[in-house]
Amino acid sequence: MLVVSIIVFLLIHLTPGNPAFIILGEDASPEAIVQLEDQLGLNEPLYIQFFDWLKQVTTGDLGTSVYSAQPVKELIFANFGPTFSLMVLSLLFILIISIPTAILIVSLRKTILDPLFTNASLLGVSVPEFWLAILLVLAFGVTFRIFPVAGYMPLAEGFGPWLYHLLLPSFVLALVEIGIIARMLRDSMLDSVNQDYTKTARAKGLRERDVLMKHVFANALIPTTTVLGATVAGLLGGTVIIETLFTIPGIGQLLIDSIHRRDYPVIQGVVLFIAAIYVFVNFVVDLLYAFLDPSIRYD
Missing domain, CATH: 1.10.3720.10 (MetI-like)
Known part of the structure; x- marks a missing residue:
């Protein structure tokens, strides 16, 4: 499961696409996109994002959806x-x-x-x-x-x-x-x-x-x-x-x-x-x- 989590994390983060851009839409300003990326923690290095998520998982918390804000x-x-x-x-x-x-x-x-x-x-x-x-x-x-x-x-x-x-x-x-x-x-x-x-x-x-x-x-x-x-x-x-x-x-x-x-x-x-x-x-x-x-x- 650890190997699966590493592979999936790398695949989805290295694939082109920006959740902040999709959430705010095409008319969003660059400043608003950068601000949302900061809120979502997407500007952090990949290894920091991964270990932050892994610490959540070990406590039974799979995180929160960036789209619906639901657990x-x-x-x-x-x-x-x-x-x-x-x-x-x-x-x-x-x-x-x-x-x-x-x-x-x-x-x-x-x-x-x-x-x-x-x-x-x-x-x-x-x-x-x-x-x-x-x-x-x-x-x-x-x-x-x-x-x-x-x-x-x-x-x-x-x-x-x-x-x-x-x-x-x-x-x-x-x-x-x-x-x-x-x-x-x-x-x-x-x-x-x-x-x-x-x-x-x-x-x-x-x-x-x-x-x-x-x-x-x-x-x-x-x-x-x-x-x-x-x-x-x-x-x-x-x-x-x-x-x-x-x-x-x-x-x-x-x-x-x-x-x-x-x-x-x-x-x-x-x-x-x-x-x-x-x-x-x-x-x-x-x-x-x-x-x-x-x-x-x-x-």
């Missing part, structure tokens, strides 16, 4: 609800589709479905999210008008409207990850399907379905969980594109708006928040290893 922490939590809803629904799509698909393909591994699945998963991983989102919006939002093409309804307004507005964007966000998880689980299961312990289970009279679920699938969970953990954290980054395309007021949209406004504290706070979630999710995945594999123990 960055409040802005993040106010916009995290739509992003969290989008992530949860996308994760459900990933689990519901990828796991049964991988198990089915492994059970039919000697048929033509296996190479078809391999090609389809590679195609799904290769398609850019923004391009796929535009195609689905044109198909299901403009041509057939099944789903709304923009907007968000909070869960407090009702489960139906909330789900209706999030189905299309969450499916787009999940589609690329579905191919990755299904392919990873399928490959891991194929590595175990002809091992000695599975042959022994079959020799004892265990049905093929039970062999796949009790032995092969269970042993394939650890590498798949590793990829799934990275996927869950990666969904948060993917919401930046999806929220922009579907006009969802989450932290992804907040980040894009802050970049346009050159709102340095909000950009730094949002990226650091995303990095913190990424670290936390990977920590939880590490703990899950001991649950999935009894041979793993942490001292």
Whole structure:
């Protein structure tokens, strides 16, 4: 997180653009711009600005937006609800589709479905999210008008409207990850399907379905969980594109708006928040290893 904070701080401060100029507008006088830069501390050397901000962060203060004068922490939590809803629904799509698909393909591994699945998963991983989102919006939002093409309804307004507005964007966000998880689980299961312990289970009279679920699938969970953990954290980054395309007021949209406004504290706070979630999710995945594999123990 420290490395992320340094890189992001340097990138946004070394990129051309002046928050004071954007806030005051094109008609502002040079004197007014210089005065606002002094108020915002933008005239200080970069290393002083960075360490001042870092001292704030260590106390839990992510700073104040130079655009709205609101605390960055409040802005993040106010916009995290739509992003969290989008992530949860996308994760459900990933689990519901990828796991049964991988198990089915492994059970039919000697048929033509296996190479078809391999090609389809590679195609799904290769398609850019923004391009796929535009195609689905044109198909299901403009041509057939099944789903709304923009907007968000909070869960407090009702489960139906909330789900209706999030189905299309969450499916787009999940589609690329579905191919990755299904392919990873399928490959891991194929590595175990002809091992000695599975042959022994079959020799004892265990049905093929039970062999796949009790032995092969269970042993394939650890590498798949590793990829799934990275996927869950990666969904948060993917919401930046999806929220922009579907006009969802989450932290992804907040980040894009802050970049346009050159709102340095909000950009730094949002990226650091995303990095913190990424670290936390990977920590939880590490703990899950001991649950999935009894041979793993942490001292």
